[in-house]
Amino acid sequence: MTRISLTVDGMNVSDDVEPRMLLVQYLREKLGKTGTVVGCDTSNCGACTVHLNGESVKSCNVLAVQADGAEVRTIEGLAEDGRLHPVQEAFRECHGLQCGYCTPGMIMQSIDLLRDNPNPSEEEIRQGLEGNLCRCTGYHNIVRAVQHASGQLTGAEGGSK
Amino acid sequence: MTVTENAADKEIGRDRRRKEDARLITGRTRWTDNITLPGMLHLAMVRSPFAHANITSIDTAAAKQAVGVVAVYSGADLADFQGACINAWAVTTDQVTPPHLPMASGRVAFAGEVVAVVVARSAAEAHDAVELVEVEYDELPAALDLKEAAENKVLAHPDLGTNVTAVWVFDSAEAGTGSDVDAAIETARADGILIEREYREQRLIPSFMEPRSVVVDPTGEQITVWSATQVPHILRFAIAATTGVPESKVRVIAPDVGGGFGGKLQQTPEEMLTFAVARRLGKPVKYTETRSESLMVGHHGRDQWQRLTLSATKEGRVTGLKVDLLANMGAYVAIVGGGIPVLGAFMYNAIYKFPAYRFTTRNILTNLPWTDAYRGAGRPEATFAIERLMDELANEVGVDPLEIRELNWIKHEEFPFTTVAGLEYDSGNYEAATAKAKDLFGYDELRAEQKRRRESNDPVQLGIGVSTFTEMCGLAPSRLLGQLNYGAGGWENASIRMLATGKVEVITGTSAHGQGHETAFSQIVADRLGVPFEDVEVLHGDTQISPRGLDTYGSRSLVVGGEALVRAADKVIEKAKPIAAHLLEASVDDLEFTDGRFGVRGTDQGMALTEIATAVFTAHDLPDGVESSIDAEATYDPVNFSYPHGTHLCAAEVDTETGRVSLLKYACVDDVGVIINPLIVSGQVHGGLVQGIAQALWEEAVYDDAGTLVSGTFTDYLLPTAADTISFDVGHTTSPSTTNSLGTKGVGEAGTIASTPAVVNAIVDALRPWGVHDIQMPCTPARVWSAIQNGAAK
Numbered sequence: 001m002t003r004i005s006l007t008v009d010g011m012n013v014s015d016d017v018e019p020r021m022l023l024v025q026y027l028r029e030k031l032g033k034t035g036t037v038v039g040c041d042t043s044n045c046g047a048c049t050v051h052l053n054g055e056s057v058k059s060c061n062v063l064a065v066q067a068d069g070a071e072v073r074t075i076e077g078l079a080e081d082g083r084l085h086p087v088q089e090a091f092r093e094c095h096g097l098q099c100g101y102c103t104p105g106m107i108m109q110s111i112d113l114l115r116d117n118p119n120p121s122e123e124e125i126r127q128g129l130e131g132n133l134c135r136c137t138g139y140h141n142i143v144r145a146v147q148h149a150s151g152q153l154t155g156a157e158g159g160s161k
Numbered sequence: 162m163t164v165t166e167n168a169a170d171k172e173i174g175r176d177r178r179r180k181e182d183a184r185l186i187t188g189r190t191r192w193t194d195n196i197t198l199p200g201m202l203h204l205a206m207v208r209s210p211f212a213h214a215n216i217t218s219i220d221t222a223a224a225k226q227a228v229g230v231v232a233v234y235s236g237a238d239l240a241d242f243q244g245a246c247i248n249a250w251a252v253t254t255d256q257v258t259p260p261h262l263p264m265a266s267g268r269v270a271f272a273g274e275v276v277a278v279v280v281a282r283s284a285a286e287a288h289d290a291v292e293l294v295e296v297e298y299d300e301l302p303a304a305l306d307l308k309e310a311a312e313n314k315v316l317a318h319p320d321l322g323t324n325v326t327a328v329w330v331f332d333s334a335e336a337g338t339g340s341d342v343d344a345a346i347e348t349a350r351a352d353g354i355l356i357e358r359e360y361r362e363q364r365l366i367p368s369f370m371e372p373r374s375v376v377v378d379p380t381g382e383q384i385t386v387w388s389a390t391q392v393p394h395i396l397r398f399a400i401a402a403t404t405g406v407p408e409s410k411v412r413v414i415a416p417d418v419g420g421g422f423g424g425k426l427q428q429t430p431e432e433m434l435t436f437a438v439a440r441r442l443g444k445p446v447k448y449t450e451t452r453s454e455s456l457m458v459g460h461h462g463r464d465q466w467q468r469l470t471l472s473a474t475k476e477g478r479v480t481g482l483k484v485d486l487l488a489n490m491g492a493y494v495a496i497v498g499g500g501i502p503v504l505g506a507f508m509y510n511a512i513y514k515f516p517a518y519r520f521t522t523r524n525i526l527t528n529l530p531w532t533d534a535y536r537g538a539g540r541p542e543a544t545f546a547i548e549r550l551m552d553e554l555a556n557e558v559g560v561d562p563l564e565i566r567e568l569n570w571i572k573h574e575e576f577p578f579t580t581v582a583g584l585e586y587d588s589g590n591y592e593a594a595t596a597k598a599k600d601l602f603g604y605d606e607l608r609a610e611q612k613r614r615r616e617s618n619d620p621v622q623l624g625i626g627v628s629t630f631t632e633m634c635g636l637a638p639s640r641l642l643g644q645l646n647y648g649a650g651g652w653e654n655a656s657i658r659m660l661a662t663g664k665v666e667v668i669t670g671t672s673a674h675g676q677g678h679e680t681a682f683s684q685i686v687a688d689r690l691g692v693p694f695e696d697v698e699v700l701h702g703d704t705q706i707s708p709r710g711l712d713t714y715g716s717r718s719l720v721v722g723g724e725a726l727v728r729a730a731d732k733v734i735e736k737a738k739p740i741a742a743h744l745l746e747a748s749v750d751d752l753e754f755t756d757g758r759f760g761v762r763g764t765d766q767g768m769a770l771t772e773i774a775t776a777v778f779t780a781h782d783l784p785d786g787v788e789s790s791i792d793a794e795a796t797y798d799p800v801n802f803s804y805p806h807g808t809h810l811c812a813a814e815v816d817t818e819t820g821r822v823s824l825l826k827y828a829c830v831d832d833v834g835v836i837i838n839p840l841i842v843s844g845q846v847h848g849g850l851v852q853g854i855a856q857a858l859w860e861e862a863v864y865d866d867a868g869t870l871v872s873g874t875f876t877d878y879l880l881p882t883a884a885d886t887i888s889f890d891v892g893h894t895t896s897p898s899t900t901n902s903l904g905t906k907g908v909g910e911a912g913t914i915a916s917t918p919a920v921v922n923a924i925v926d927a928l929r930p931w932g933v934h935d936i937q938m939p940c941t942p943a944r945v946w947s948a949i950q951n952g953a954a955k
Contacts, residue, residue, distance in 0.1 A: 007186075016286075018179060020285075028195075033188075033896035034186065034188070034190070034192070034194075034810065035187065035188015035189065035190060035372070037190075037192060037194075038194070038372070038420075039370050039372070039452065040452035040874070040875050041451045041452045041453060041874070041878050042452065042765065042874045042875055044874070044876055044880075045452070045875055046372065047370060061633055070622035073184075074188065075187065075188035076187065076188040076189075078187070078412060079187055082185070084186070088186040088187065091182070091186050092178055092179070092182040092183070092186055092332050093178060095178070095179065095840045095841065095843075095844045097182060097185055097186065098419075098675035098676070098677070098845075098848060099369070099370065099371065099418070099419045099420040099675030099842055100181065100182070100184075100186070100190065100419065100675070101192070101369075101370040101371040101419030101420060102370050103186055103190050104186050118543030122888065124884075125236045125690070125883070126251070126883040126884045126886075127883075127884050129882070129883040129884075130883060130884040131882075132882075132883070133370065133880050134370065134883075135368055135369060135370050135420050135422070135848070135880065136370075136632075136844075136848045136850070136879050137422055137844060137848050137850040138849070138850055138852075138886060138889070138912075139851065139881075139882075139883040139886050140844075140847040140889055141843075141844055141885075142883065143883065143888065146334035153286035156297065
């Protein structure tokens, strides 16, 4: 067991973990942060994407011990004072989710994408989300949601055609 | 009373943002794998690495000694305890159905079959101990190739003596729905056009994003099962029917379920084993599959060979169609596995008027994982075959593919129309959908661009793919299911509880897993009862809350479940009426119900339905003999299917030097009847399109010569990403269904059905000048490039 101390969604936490424990397992099993989910075992799907020191990572690809001293933000820590993050709001507005399983990872990745490139083209959005799989939406409305969040779509246009 | 007109203040037809999303975008979700119970144990599976083998020994001693391990069971240990996986649809009375125990004992029939289970305090300890279970096998010859298996060269189950589980035939001459197909073929052979083709529907994996998971808590008076399933009601029935545990002692809950696409309508070995182990140990037990397990053993889809003969006049008028299928069942006939090709049988004639038709499917056992419903279930296969053939026919005649379709399709004024397969199509307007799709697509401009590229020998050629389709939705009329020897009905149930505070609880027997029922059903009830959308709460997916239901698949939830809901709402109004009359001191005959209010005709007196709900709660002043409840329940059994249709147009660029295919534009117009929520409908279409496009271009479950899945991770099984796809132009026409009062037709499968042939037709269209007339799916760059080389060599 190894002792780790970190900040998760603004909360200071400290735990003994097995060296092999993945960050996503730590979040889900130790902290009960079940908003972050596991969709594969080969780091293809991106459902487990969180922010580690402000950068998006697939939390199945990071050991919990690697997060020692880090600041982690999950889907559960995005809304502030009950107000949704603009990207969360955009996903709802544009119907960018159906079953919702990929959504936490998709939203976390979209935030990262928009931070790097606040005004992305459709092509840049599609490339930026390549590491996150969705089986329901065909990505059409996910792309719209990111465009909407970046201010490129407004009003009725922000919804789905 | 009708609610088909979309007045501005009506909910039906509005782009309501979904109620479900508030929890899904914040991570406040209830996936089965999130559930943790006191004392809960974890299950991991030991699976056969061989496709066909005798188990000679299982040594669990080392695993039992491992840290944290509570128990290890083999098939023999749970033999009388584990129940069975049921086949609910023997498509013929003499169907050969191999018994399917959740855990094999003695012999395994596919790679991935469970041979032992490990129970431990943590999932990690259970998985570690799996490695310590020593299983020895004697390998047997395996039936892996579908065509060879059909000839019984190697038997998947030697004791059965055959791999052919069933031969199911429909013949229009015998059924009295058409003439003799062989006569039509002979006529065409002498003086007409005969198109003979063989198409491959590759094996696909549904690949829902949430891996399957099950938690069983045996500690209460009822055993509670949480499962990532589409079918909680069917699962409850199947558990009770095969374990002997009374149905009343089993509660099944489908909490948030992350996609299904048919892949979660199974009663699975993993559910049954978790149930058995929890009962045996008296402790809660959880099993969550890894993605590799999910891809390996969750049921697969498609996997058919289609041998097709289309006869036509020289002008291109189709005179007959003969279909011979080989359908791969896998090692066991899944819950409705044998019925998938049969569902397709009714759809090969599609939107056309064919005078003669014969369909034969031979359902074949192999030593591969089982197959069953995957988005579209039989209908994509049928649509692919006929839409490819219609393009071939157009090419033979030398006319535009849309022209050949128009020559053969059912005209708008001919509805209702009884097809050569014996179905009565209720409504449709193929002319209107096609005209709109052409417009949306820019058909003539893209044909001109195609011509330009051909004439300039552009290495990147342009192909235009056409696909029209119809499908049977709203599964299903129970009587018809009975005639087809299906083991259950097709009704749906709904109830409405009018709460004293004016809120409304709606209970549906359908079980959403991404479709947005909570939103769409709220819209229906809000309109019908005249209550605010926000005041309606839709409950589902728990056999204790919704005791009667047949769940979600086959585009049935809105068409069948929605109609049940409408009928329950009408019963609420009928029950409230005498109470309203009493409280308003008016005659029942003088009351009219509009916008949630009973008004006395000719006066301004009235009372809201919600006020009556409160009056019923206090029950201080009810008329004599009237019960103090206006809650109501309705069960609806459809009299016919609904028949959505559409025209899809795809423009694909084909790089003739590399074989790479890229989508340039995709436009579709779907007529799904009356639309409750356009936002949700478009989303269903988009997602369906990409799944169908993925069959055309990328996805395939690939096996090696030993029957081991090669495409066993998302690195190898090519689910499309955002970077692989494009945005779509989606439109609609509206021909209200006449088989339900809402006029809805269903949309869950539409995109998947139409897009696969649209894409392949586009690729073939691009490469006609090279003499290419077919490319097997998925149309990978290697296959496309080879087709170009082979075509050019001819």
